[in-house]
Amino acid sequence: MAEHDESKPESFVEKIAEKIHHHDSSSSDSDDDKPAPSSLKSKIYRLFGRDKPVHKVLGGGKPADILLWRDKKTSATILGSVTAVWALFEVFEYHLLTLICHLLILTITVLFLWSKASSFINKAPPKIPDVRIPEGPILEFASALRYEINRGLQSLREIASGKDLKKFLAVIAGLWVFSILGSCCNFLTLFYTSFVLLHTLPVLYEKYEDQVDAFAEKAMIEIKKQYAVFDEKVLSKIPRGPLKDKKIA
Structure with missing residues (x-):
């Protein structure tokens, strides 16, 4: 009798475990049937292939x-x-030269009159800042510009070598469009x-x-x-x- 009573809870637990396992396996199968988000995302076309x-x-x-x-x-x-x-x-x-000259005339005149007026009203003259062009940013800009120009020349060289016909036609069409815009x-x-x-x-x-x-x-x-x-x-x-x-x- 004791052995018969002990078999009942074990069979009941086993049935629950089988149901849970069956539910997990069915849910995993359904999840496997669904396409992964990454696969869906990869199928979406993006401009320029980005x-x-x-x-x-x-x-x-x-x-x-x-x-x-x-x-x-x-x-x-x-x-x-x-x-x-x-x-x-x-x-x-x-005109650019006229604008630069007018701005310099206005700036120098204002500072000059301010300096003269400060001597009459017993105030300190304006502190004119010592403006200098730093060397570092100019060299960095020149280096970046040189790099971009060299890369453009290298690209033109590869296009002119005749390896990629599509790229050649695209560049010719782009230059032709820019030439029309430049004439307009x-x-x-x-x-x-x-x-x-x-x-x-x-x-x-x-x-x-x-x-x-x-x-x-x-x-x-x-x-x-x-x-x-x-x-x-x-x-x-x-x-x-x-x-x-x-x-x-």
């Missing part, structure tokens, strides 16, 4: 905050200052337009990136189709030079 947030793509830090309007006061100040400079030279047709407006207007686009397009893209990426994916598919047709009808028919005879070992 896999990082827009803030990281722009370099992060303060410059990215300004371009994405995270620091609205600084971004508005920079954009307003550049707009004022552009309006001064383009709308009011001011001067350099300052082109620089200002690029500056405004740089301060507006990233923040708009970050806000509507899903819609833009979906549209860009469709556009890239269509471009690849058109390029395939162009390659079949034009590029494949371009005569090529005779191949060199292979050396017989």
Whole structure:
């Protein structure tokens, strides 16, 4: 009787354990059937093949905050200052040399009159700061500019070597578009337009990136189709030079 009574709780515990194990296995199977979030994320098309947030793509830090309007006061100040400079030279047709001379005349006159007036009212003359251009930032800027120019020249050299036809056609099309823009407006207007686009397009893209990426994916598919047709009808028919005879070992 004692052995029969002890077998009942053991069988009851075993039944509970089997139910729990069955529930865990079924839930794990259902979880395995669901696609992983990483796999879903990898299937999403991103513009220019990026896999990082827009803030990281722009370099992060303060410059990215300004371009994405995270620091609205600084971004508005920079954009307003550049707009004022552009309006001064383009709308009011001011000249750079004239502006520099007028600013120097105004500054020197104000400091001179202030110094003379302070001697009459028995006050200390104004302390004119000793302004000097530091050597470090100038050398850093020159080094960075030199690096970027060398990298651009290296890229042009690789494109001109004929290794990548798609990149060659893209660069030619881009230079052709820039040549048209250069004939329509001067350099300052082109620089200002690029500056405004740089301060507006990233923040708009970050806000509507899903819609833009979906549209860009469709556009890239269509471009690849058109390029395939162009390659079949034009590029494949371009005569090529005779191949060199292979050396017989």
